[in-house]
Amino acid sequence: MSAGTRLKELGVSGLGEVDESTFSGMAQRHRRELHVHCYRMLGSFEDAEDTVQETFLRAWRRRETFEGRSTFRAWLYRIATNACLDLLARCRPEPATGGEVRWLQPYPDRLLDELRAGGADEPETVAVARETIELAYLVAVQHLAPRPRAVLILRDVLGWPAKDxxxxxxxxxxxxxxxxxxxxxxxxxxxxxxxxxxxxxxxDAGTRDLVRRFTDASVATDIDRLAAMLRDDVRCSMPPTPGLDVGRDAVVNSWIEDGFDQMTGLHAVPTSVNRQPAVAFYHWRERENAYLPLTIDVLRVTGGAITEITIFHDDQFPRLGLPERLPADGTEQFHRPGTR
Known part of the structure; x- marks a missing residue:
C-alpha cells in the first residue's frame, strides 16, 4: 500500500496530520531495506542501526516537508542517505585505505531474508543481490569518498535516475x-x-564440499590441509584488529605465529552472512564445562579455492543468532541461522 493510499484511507491530506503511531507504522515497513542501504554506505551494522533510528527521527520532525512529489519510500531514502553522509563527515572524514576496513561488521542472512519476505516486486530485491552485499563489495565501497559512494549506491544498486x-x-x-x-x-x-x-x-556442491573440508581441517588445526585449500593470492583480515595478510604464505605464517596449529578443543557450527558461507568456531573451556564463542570465519570461494577469509570476533555471535555456549558433548540443539 502506497503512502498516498494510506493517507486517503486516514482521511488526511498530508503527513503533518498523521499521529506519531501511524507515522511509525508507515516508516517501519521500510526499516530493513533502509538498514541494508545504510549498511552499504557505512560498512558497520551498528552504525547502520543508529543511522536508521536517526532517519526515522528526522522524518518525523520534518514530516510536513513531504509533498508527495516522490514516494514516501524514496523520501525516507533521501533522509537516510543524508544521515549517512553526516555520520561519515563527523566520524570518518577519510575513506578506508590499504584494502582493509577495521569497522567492517557482518550482516546476518536471516535478516536479509526479511527483504525477500517483503515482496519480489520491490526494488530492494535487486539491491540485495549477492554482489552488492558480499564483504568484498562492502570493503571496496568503503574505499570511496562519501559522496561518490552515495552516487554509486543510489545509481547502480537502487537504480535511481541521475536527476533524482x-x-x-x-x-x-x-x-x-x-x-x-x-x-x-x-x-x-x-x-x-x-x-x-x-x-x-x-x-553449489563443490563450494559446500570445500567449506566442509575447511571446517574439518580447522577443527583439527591441520595447517597443511588448510593451506592446500587457499589460492595463492588469498587475503585474510580480522576487523577491527589492524592488518591484512595477502598471499598463502603470509596467511599461513600468521596462523602459525598466533599458535593456531597448537590449539585444541575447537567445535564448529556452519552459518552464513552477507550471502557467503561462514563457520562459527567455539573453544572448549574446562572451567565453564562448555564450548564458548571464539571467532566467525566468513569465506569467499572462487574456482574451487578459498580466495578470502574475513574473521570476526566473538562479540558478533549474538547478532548472528548463534548460541552463547554449547554443551560439553558439542551437540547443537538450536536453529542454525542462515544455513542453506
Whole structure:
C-alpha cells in the first residue's frame, strides 16, 4: 500500500496530520531495506542501526516537508542517505585505505531474508543481490569518498535516475555522472578481478564440499590441509584488529605465529552472512564445562579455492543468532541461522 493510499484511507491530506503511531507504522515497513542501504554506505551494522533510528527521527520532525512529489519510500531514502553522509563527515572524514576496513561488521542472512519476505516486486530485491552485499563489495565501497559512494549506491544498486540523485545531493546531473564514473573506476581498482565469475546466492556442491573440508581441517588445526585449500593470492583480515595478510604464505605464517596449529578443543557450527558461507568456531573451556564463542570465519570461494577469509570476533555471535555456549558433548540443539 502506497503512502498516498494510506493517507486517503486516514482521511488526511498530508503527513503533518498523521499521529506519531501511524507515522511509525508507515516508516517501519521500510526499516530493513533502509538498514541494508545504510549498511552499504557505512560498512558497520551498528552504525547502520543508529543511522536508521536517526532517519526515522528526522522524518518525523520534518514530516510536513513531504509533498508527495516522490514516494514516501524514496523520501525516507533521501533522509537516510543524508544521515549517512553526516555520520561519515563527523566520524570518518577519510575513506578506508590499504584494502582493509577495521569497522567492517557482518550482516546476518536471516535478516536479509526479511527483504525477500517483503515482496519480489520491490526494488530492494535487486539491491540485495549477492554482489552488492558480499564483504568484498562492502570493503571496496568503503574505499570511496562519501559522496561518490552515495552516487554509486543510489545509481547502480537502487537504480535511481541521475536527476533524482542530483536533487538529493544538491548537485548537477553532470556532477553526478562524473562522480559515478569515478566511483566505478574506484570499485574496479578494489574489487576482486574475478568478480564477474561469482555465481549467485546458492552454494553449489563443490563450494559446500570445500567449506566442509575447511571446517574439518580447522577443527583439527591441520595447517597443511588448510593451506592446500587457499589460492595463492588469498587475503585474510580480522576487523577491527589492524592488518591484512595477502598471499598463502603470509596467511599461513600468521596462523602459525598466533599458535593456531597448537590449539585444541575447537567445535564448529556452519552459518552464513552477507550471502557467503561462514563457520562459527567455539573453544572448549574446562572451567565453564562448555564450548564458548571464539571467532566467525566468513569465506569467499572462487574456482574451487578459498580466495578470502574475513574473521570476526566473538562479540558478533549474538547478532548472528548463534548460541552463547554449547554443551560439553558439542551437540547443537538450536536453529542454525542462515544455513542453506
Amino acid at each position: 540523485v542530483a536533487e538529493l545531493l544538491g548537485d548537477s546531473v553532470n556532477s553526478v555522472n562524473s562522480a559515478l564514473q569515478r566511483a566505478r573506476a574506484g570499485m574496479r581498482e578494489h574489487l576482486p578481478a574475478e568478480r564477474q565469475d561469482w555465481t549467485g546466492e546458492e552454494m
